[in-house]
Amino acid sequence: MNSFQQIVESVESLPLEDQEILLEFLQKKIQEKRNDQVKQEISEVREEFAKGNVKWGSVDDFLGELEQP
Known part of the structure; x- marks a missing residue:
């Protein structure tokens, strides 16, 4: 199993509220x-x-300009 899949499974095992907090955190970091x-x-x-x-x-x-040799 690759590390990405492990991360996904770990996140899925979190309670919904923690998943939402993680999502907000990641969205802020991406921005x-x-x-x-x-x-x-x-x-x-x-x-x-x-x-x-x-x-x-x-x-x-x-x-x-593009057409000039």
């Missing part, structure tokens, strides 16, 4: 990780912008 990822991406974009590696334009401008 925190997503927030951290967004913050990291924003930081990277700001760095690229500061270096002058970001271009502004319309979708047509972007598509035109």
Whole structure:
């Protein structure tokens, strides 16, 4: 039996109230990780912008850039 299956079985053996508490805890942790990822991406974009590696334009401008050799 793999560890994921063991975790699932352990959670299923908990009382419903404890399962709900665990679920809320996991949802908060997942949201925190997503927030951290967004913050990291924003930081990277700001760095690229500061270096002058970001271009502004319309979708047509972007598509035109793709068509150039």
